[in-house]
Amino acid sequence: xxxxxxxxxxxxxxxxxxxxxxxxxxxxxxxxxxxxxxxxxxxxxxxxxxxxxxxxxxxxxxxxxxxxxxxxxxxxxxxxxxxxxxxxxxxxxxxxxxxxxxxxxxxxxxxxxxxxxxxxxxxxxxxxxxxxxxxxxxxxxxxxxxxxxxxxxxxxxxxxxxxxxxxxxxxxxxxxxxxxxxxxxxxxxxxxxxxxxxxxxxxxxxxxxxxxxxxxxxxxxxxxxxxxxxxxxxxxxxxxxxxxxxxxxxxxxxxxxxxxxxxxxxxxxxxxxxxxxxxxxxxxxxxxxxxxxxxxxxxxxxxxxxxxxxxxxxxxxxxxxxxxxxxxxxxxxxxxxxxxxxxxxxxxxxxxxxxxxxxxxxxxxxxxxxxxxxxxxxxxxxxxxxxxxxxxxxxxxxxxxxxxxxxxxxxxxxxxxxxxxxxxxxxxxxxxxxxxxxxxxxxxxxxxxxxxxxxxxxxxxxxxxxxxxxxxxxxxxxxxxxxxxxxxxxxxxxxxxxxxxxxxxxxxxxxxxxxxxxxxxxxxxxxxxxxxxxxxxxxxxxxxxxxxxxxxxxx
Numbered sequence: 414x415x416x417x418x419x420x421x422x423x424x425x426x427x428x429x430x431x432x433x434x435x436x437x438x439x440x441x442x443x444x445x446x447x448x449x450x451x452x453x454x455x456x457x458x459x460x461x462x463x464x465x466x467x468x469x470x471x472x473x474x475x476x477x478x479x480x481x482x483x484x485x486x487x488x489x490x491x492x493x494x495x496x497x498x499x500x501x502x503x504x505x506x507x508x509x510x511x512x513x514x515x516x517x518x519x520x521x522x523x524x525x526x527x528x529x530x531x532x533x534x535x536x537x538x539x540x541x542x543x544x545x546x547x548x549x550x551x552x553x554x555x556x557x558x559x560x561x562x563x564x565x566x567x568x569x570x571x572x573x574x575x576x577x578x579x580x581x582x583x584x585x586x587x588x589x590x591x592x593x594x595x596x597x598x599x600x601x602x603x604x605x606x607x608x609x610x611x612x613x614x615x616x617x618x619x620x621x622x623x624x625x626x627x628x629x630x631x632x633x634x635x636x637x638x639x640x641x642x643x644x645x646x647x648x649x650x651x652x653x654x655x656x657x658x659x660x661x662x663x664x665x666x667x668x669x670x671x672x673x674x675x676x677x678x679x680x681x682x683x684x685x686x687x688x689x690x691x692x693x694x695x696x697x698x699x700x701x702x703x704x705x706x707x708x709x710x711x712x713x714x715x716x717x718x719x720x721x722x723x724x725x726x727x728x729x730x731x732x733x734x735x736x737x738x739x740x741x742x743x744x745x746x747x748x749x750x751x752x753x754x755x756x757x758x759x760x761x762x763x764x765x766x767x768x769x770x771x772x773x774x775x776x777x778x779x780x781x782x783x784x785x786x787x788x789x790x791x792x793x794x795x796x797x798x799x800x801x802x803x804x805x806x807x808x809x810x811x812x813x814x815x816x817x818x819x820x821x822x823x824x825x826x827x828x829x830x831x832x833x834x835x836x837x838x839x840x841x842x843x844x845x846x847x848x849x850x851x852x853x854x855x856x857x858x859x860x861x862x863x864x865x866x867x868x869x870x871x872x873x874x875x876x877x878x879x880x881x882x883x884x885x886x887x888x889x890x891x892x893x894x895x896x897x898x899x900x901x902x903x904x905x906x907x908x909x910x911x912x913x914x915x916x917x918x919x920x921x922x923x924x925x926x927x928x929x930x931x932x933x934x935x936x937x938x939x940x941x942x943x944x945x946x947x948x949x950x951x952x953x954x955x956x957x958x959x960x961x962x963x964x965x966x967x968x
Contacts, residue, residue, distance in 0.1 A: 424508045427485050428523040429532035435483070436460055436962040439774075441710055441750040443477050444522070447488040447507040449849065454929035456536040458529055459543060459960050461487075462747030466503045467831075467850040467927065469510050470878055475731075475796035476747050479710045480515045487522040487529070503851060514799060535960035538949065540929055541625075544740050546953040547773050547965050548625035553954050554967045557632045559647040562656040565618055569593055575616040576609050577646075578602065578668075580630035580736055587663055588934075589650055591620050595666040599630045599736020600716050603637045603684055604761040605668040607676045613640035620646035620653075622933035624950050626740055633765055636690075636968070637683035651933050651943045677759060684764035688779060690968050691768040696754065698783040710751035714738060716766045717757050725788035727756050727780070732794040735766030742773065756780040758788060774964030801874055802881040806901035807867055809910050812842075815865075820844025825864030829856070831879050832870045832904065834925040842869065842907055843915045849923035850879045854886055856922035865896040873903035 435442040445464045446453045453463040464472060466488065477484065488503030508519045522528060530536060539545065551557060560568075568575045569592060577594040579586040586596040597605050602619070610617050617639070619630040627645040634643045646652065650660060672680075696704060704711055715726045716735035726732070733745050735755075746753055753775050755763040760781075767777040807815075815824045821844055830837055830845040837847045848856040866883060868876040876899045884897050900907065908914065918925075932938050932946035957963050 424505060424519065424521045426523040427483075427520040429529045429534050432458075432485055432522065432529075433534070433962060436749060436964075439750050439964070441479075441482060441748055443482050443484045443748045445484060445486050445507070445747065446526075447486055447503050449851065449926045449928075450540065451926035451929045454538060454540050456538055457526070457542075458534055459537055459546070459957075459962055460743070460749045462743045463540070464507075464747065465851065465927070466507050466510070468875060469507060470514065470799055471875060473511060473514055473516075474798055476744075477516070477710075478712075478797075479707075479748075481517050482710060482748055484511060484516060484519045485522050486511075486519065487525040489525040489527065535956060537953075537956065537960075539946075540931070541741050541743060542953075543743050543773065543963070545623075545625045545950060546957050546963065547769075548628045549950055549953040550957060550963075550965055551632055551772075551967050552624075552628045555632055555635075557628050557635070557645060558643065559627075559631070559645040560618065561647050562653045562658055565591070565646055566653075566656070566658050568616070568618075573616065574612070574614060575618060576606075577618045577620060578606065578609065578630070579621070580619055580626040581621050582734075582737060583667065585622065587665065589622075589660045589662055590664045591618075591646065591650070591653060592659070592661050594620065594661070594664065595668060596664075597668040598718075598734055599626055599633070599739065600734055600762040600766050601668055601718075601736070602630050602633055603639075603765050604672060604677070604680045604759060606634060606639060606641075607679070608669045608672055610641050615641055617641050617643045618646055619643065621649045622931075623649045623651050623946065626736060629739060629769060630736070633687075633769075636687045636768070637680070637765070638686075639683075648947055649933065651947060655940060655943060672759075677761070681760040681764075684761045684768075687768045687968075688764040688771075691771040693764065693767040693771050694776070694778045695781050696778045697781050698787060701754075701780060704752065704754060704778065710748045711754055712746045712748075712751055713754045713756070714745065715756050716762045717759075719793070721758075723791060723793055726790050727783060727787055728790050730754075730756055731796060735762050738766055739769045739773075742770065742775075746775070752776045752778065754778045754780065756783060758783070758785070768968075772966055772968060774966070801877040804877050804880040804884075805896075805898045806873075807898040808901050809907045809912060812867055812900055812907075813912055815867075816842075816844055821863075827860050827863035827866050829853075829860070829866065829868045829876075829879070829883075829922070830870065830904070831868060831875045834921075834927050836871065838916065838918055840904075840908075840914045840916055841919075842904060843913055844920070845869065846920045846922040847918075847925075848879070849927060850875065850882065852923045853879060853882055857886070859922040863895070865898070867898050867900060869900035869904050869907070871903050871905055873899050873901065873906075876900065876903060 486504040578597040580599040631645040714733040722732040757763040
């Protein structure tokens with residue numbers, strides 16, 4: 414199943430006990446699961462971050478910025494075969510790729526994931542587990558107020574004085590939302606809710622798809638001292654659907670852009686007080702360079718909306734809206750024990766976000782006193798990445814001619830699409846085969862033999878790395894050199910020229926395991942799956958206790 418041969422030299426190993434000790438001691442460590450997201454979601458240690466082998470080069474420098482970080486890898490199933498063949502350890506190949514990217518302290522987890530389990534390590538299912546488990550602990554310790562779906566529906570039906578705010582990303586809110594709900598992503602709540610509910614008698618209901626963001630959002634308002642009665646929608650849109658109630662789709666109500674001076678001043682004072690209670694550290698803008706410690710990993714994030722970030726942000730700060738940063742901390746900061754530095758331009762969103770990260774055990778700093786002129790960089794975030802491999806390209810029009818009307822059969826062309834499987838199903842070039850880069854060798858068994866290979870993805874970036882793998886594979890098989898090209902500009906360039914597309918799972922040469930289907934996505938998940946997800950969340954506090962590595966302290 415590998416795309417290139419694993420290195421022959423053995424890699425140093427770190428056993429589960431040493432990994433656990435590093436986590437307990439708070440020293441920097443990146444425990445990485447290099448499988449695709451779906452098998453990762455079937456079971457992994459609490460602090461294991463998912464860095465799939467397929468996209469490793471595109472994400473490693475951003476997610477693990479310090480090259481001498483202690484990295485521990487595993488990539489095998491837990492004592493069972495995968496969905497399409499025997500279980501395989503992808504970690505040695507991932508180690509070689511990380512070494513090629515400049516990382517100097519790469520280790521394998523002794524015994525892999527099965528070794529972790531044999532050593533008594535707890536395995537957690539699903540994704541973003543540290544944040545979800547933390548949310549359950551917050552509710553258990555702080556008794557976060559909540560209302561059932563039936564109670565909220567009754568309030569809406571009776572036209573009670575109630576405001577429903579959705580703490581998810583706007584795109585998630587648009588897909589499905591509670592009737593009358595307004596999109597107010599989590600980090601915006603303390604700053605914006607007083608504008609939506611100026612009367613302290615107005616009841617505020619916070620919802621998300623499941624439980625975590627509604628719990629954290631509600632408790633944010635409680636911690637900040639909002640005078641209004643506040644409650645989470647118990648079990649979110651899952652609970653709403655399980656109650657047999659109807660969701661809205663395509664809603665577009667967004668939080669008010671303008672915030673009065675009085676509201677801002679109150680929110681600033683409230684957020685600062687919460688951050689102080691949580692032990693958040695301060696760093697003056699003029700002193701920011703003092704955190705440039707080569708022996709420490711520092712993640713620097715602007716927690717405002719992506720639109721605000723693009724209009725102007727501090728140099729060196731990436732974009733991570735605060736609510737999602739708390740929800741997806743394992744994705745944004747896979748180096749446990751690292752430092753997280755947050756910035757905004759209002760003194761509210763960074764402090765509230767930092768208050769939660771500090772409670773989750775992160776050394777968290779908020780930048781104070783940055784002048785408006787300091788927000789000098791514009792445009793979307795462009796994190797550092799290695800140079801793409803130099804491979805021959807083919808123009809969209811030339812490829813269209815080669816494919817003809819028979820999807821390239823007459824010309825002996827095989828078109829491989831490395832895009833995410835959901836995007837492939839949505840739209841792809843007619844005749845293209847969906848391929849997982851990490852399973853390229855296996856995909857070639859499914860794809861009919863070709864005399865020429867063309868690879869594509871959305872932008873052509875991942876296709877370039879896969880083309881390099883394909884050339885290596887063909888050489889290992891002692892085949893005569895075959896032409897391997899990348900579609901110049903990827904499928905986006907094909908679409909821009911108005912060339913035809915097709916849809917659906919037309920040609921799957923690899924299983925669709927690149928993304929785990931969340932039980933709270935969409936409205937077509939079986940009721941049993943949604944209930945099982947809730948039952949799993951209810952059990953997370955007990956699982957945290959058994960694991961013992963979380964380091965959470967709820968204020």
